[in-house]
Amino acid sequence: MSALAAALEGREVVVCAGPGGVGKTTSAAAIGLAMAARGRRVAVLTIDPARRLADSLGLEEIGGEERRVDPERLSAAGVEASGELWAAMLDAKRTWDELIERHAPDERTRDAVLGNRIYKELSSAVAGSQEYMAMEKLHELHAEGRYDLLVLDTPPTRNALDFLDAPERLSRFIDSRSLRLFLRGNRGSLKLLGRSSQALFAVLRRITGVDLLEDMAEFFHSFGGMSEGFERRAREVNALLADGARTTFVVVASPAEEAVDEAIFFRRRLRESGLPFGAAVVNRVHSAPGAMADPGLQGELVELVGENLARRVVRNDGDWRALAERDRLGLERLAAELEGELLVRVPDLDDDVHDLDGLVRVNEHLFASETTSRRRARLA
Amino acid sequence: MSSSLLDKRLVFVTGKGGVGRTTVAAALGLAAARRGKRAIVCEVAQQERVSRALGGVGVGFEETELAPGLWAISVDPQRAMEEYLRDRIGSRRLSELVLENRLFQYLTAATPGMRELLTMGKVWELAQLERRTPEAAPYDIVIVDAPATGHGLGIMRTPRTFRDVARVGPIRRQADIIHSFVTGPKTGVLCVARPEEMPVNETLQFRRALEADMGIALDAVAVNALYPERFSAAEAARIESLDGRGSVAARTALEAALGEHARARTQRSQLRRLRRETDDVPVLTLPFLFTPSVGLTEWGRLAAELERSL
C-alpha cells in the first residue's frame, strides 16, 4: 500500500486545503477516484463556486445534490471502481433552506425564517454564507451515512480554515443572552434594554436606520427556537474534524516559494487548532537530473543541431534546471517543517490535468507504492 | 481598450486561485506609478504579499508608500468598520462604546457578508477624490488584489445585497452609492488566467457571470506565465529525428527542449481558444519567469510588459 493510502485508511473525512491554484480540487478529485477504486463509496464535496470539480470529473452538471460519476466513464479511463464516486458542489442557499426546514421547531417558525426578507437576501449571497454551510453540508452527509468517505475541497483563501470556526460563531451568536434580550418580543424590544444600551442603540439607529435594525432583530429572532440544534451540530462537526481516527487534513501546495510559505502556515494552523494532519502533497514539481549542466554540452549540441539551435537548447536547459532547483529548495524547506511527516510529490505533468485521464495520471504519483516512490526519489 | 484600464479609478484584479492575481495587481500598480500616477494596491486577503515583498514588513491597514508613486494597504474589515463608525458618529468616544458593545460585536460577526461589505466600503473610500479618512490624499488609481473568481464576484456583489437588505436608511444609501460606483464607468475589472484548460474555462465563466450578475463587461484578460516559443515545429522535428543520439547530458537538454515546445504549443492553443471565445475583450499576455522567486524586480519586468500592451 502506498504511504498516502495508509494515511487515509479508515478515515471518513478528508479535507484538502492549501494556497490558491496548487491543485486542491485536482487532489480532492484524485483522492476520491483512488478511494472509489479501492471499493469505497466516496463523495467529493467542493465549496468553490466555480465549476472546476465538475469539469475534471467530466460531469455535465454539478449542484447541491450529489451526482454519481458514471462507472462507464471510469472504466473508459481505465479505472475499475468496485466502489462509487459521487460529487457535489456546495449550494449555500439550498443548504440553508434545508437546515431551516429540518430544525425549525414548528411550521410557523419555519415559514417566518424562510419568508424573512433578510434571510432571503443573505442566504443566497455567495460571500460569507459559504463557510457556515460547508460545515453544515459536511455534517449532514456524514450523519446520513450514505458514504464511507467524504472528501472536502476548500476554496483558495488564506482564510480557508476559518470555516472551521463558522458553526461555533453562529451558534454562539444565536445563543447570546444580550441578543435574546434585544430580541424579546421584537418590535418593542429596544425598550427592554438597559439605559446605556438604549443610548447605544440610539446611536446605532442613526447609522443603520430604524428599519434595518428592527428587520435584523426579527431575522435573528426567528432563529431563536433553533439555537440548540445549531449548537449541537457545531459541537458534533468540530468533534468530527478534530478526531484523528475519522478525519484527516491533506495540505496541498506547489514547490514555489510563496506556496511553501503558505503550506507551512496551514500546517501550523492545524497544529494550533488541534486538527489531524495526514499528509502534504506538493504538486507540479519540476525535476532535472543533476543541478549543474554539463560543461561540454554546448560543443556537443552544436555538432548535433548546429550553432543557432544549440544556443537556444542550452538556454532552455538552464531555465528548466533553475526551476527544478527552485523546487528542490522549496521541497527541502517544507520537509524540514514537517519533521518526518508524510510529504508526497506529484510532478508537473506536461499535459495539464483537467479530466479523468489526467486524474489517473496524478494518482500514479499520489498513490505510488513506497518502493516506486523511493526509486523515483533516487533517480531524481 | 486597456489604456483605459489605467485610466480607471478602481480596478479589480481577479482570476482563478494561484494564476497570478497578486503578481499582476502589483505589476499594474508599478505600471501606473511609472506613468506618474499615484497608485495604491489594495490587498484584501490578509496576506500582505505586496508590501512584504517590497518593504520586508506588512503594511497592515496603513496606507504606505512602497516605491515612488506606489502605495499599498491591506484591508482589515474590523479596522474598516472602526473607521466607518467614527466617521458616521462623529465622536471617537461614542463609536468606541458601540464597538465595545458585545451585542454589536456578535451582530457584526454573525451577519453573513459583513466582512465583505466592510472591505468593499473601504475599497470604495480609497477610490474617492474626497477622502473620508482625515487628511488622506486621493489616489489616481486603486488596484484591488481581489479574491479568486467565485469569491471575487461574491465580494463585488455584496454592496448590492446589503442595499436590498436595508430597504431605507443610511446603510441602503451608502450601499447603493458603492454599488453604483463599482458598476459605473470609473471601475474596471481585469481577469488573470493561465493558458491552461481550467483557468481558461473559469475566465470564460467569470465573464458571463459578471455580465449576468452585475451587468458589467470584463475590461481585459491578462494571460500570465506564457512559455516562450523558443523552437519552431521544424526544429522540434529535427531534434526528434536525432532519435536518442548524443551523451546523457545532450539527450536530457534536447528532451527539455521538446518538453518546452510541447507545453508552449498546448498553451498557445488555450490562448487561441480564450481569444476566440472572449470576442472583443482585449487579451494581453505576460511571460513565464524562470526566476527562483517573483518579487519587485520581476514585477518591474511584468510592469514593462503591461506598459507595452496598455
Ligand SMILES: Nc1ncnc2c1ncn2[C@@H]1O[C@H](COP(=O)(O)OP(=O)(O)OP(=O)(O)O)[C@@H](O)[C@H]1O
Ligand atoms: N500535476 C499536475 N500537472 C500539471 N497540471 C496540473 C497538475 N495538477 C493540477 N494541474 C493544473 O493546475 C491547475 C490548478 O489545479 P486545481 O484547479 O486543482 O487547483 P486548486 O488548488 O483547486 O485551485 P483553486 O485555488 O483555484 O481552487 C489546473 O489548471 C490543473 O489542470
Ligand SMILES: Nc1ncnc2c1ncn2[C@@H]1O[C@H](COP(=O)(O)OP(=O)(O)OP(=O)(O)O)[C@@H](O)[C@H]1O
Ligand atoms: N509570470 C510568472 N512566471 C512565473 N511564476 C509566476 C508568474 N506569475 C506568478 N508566478 C508565481 O505563481 C505563484 C502564484 O502567483 P500569485 O501569488 O501572484 O497568484 P495569486 O493568484 O495571487 O495566488 P493566490 O490565489 O494564492 O492569491 C507565485 O508563486 C508566483 O511567484
Ligand SMILES: [Mg+2]
Ligand atoms: Mg479548487
Ligand SMILES: [Mg+2]
Ligand atoms: Mg494572491
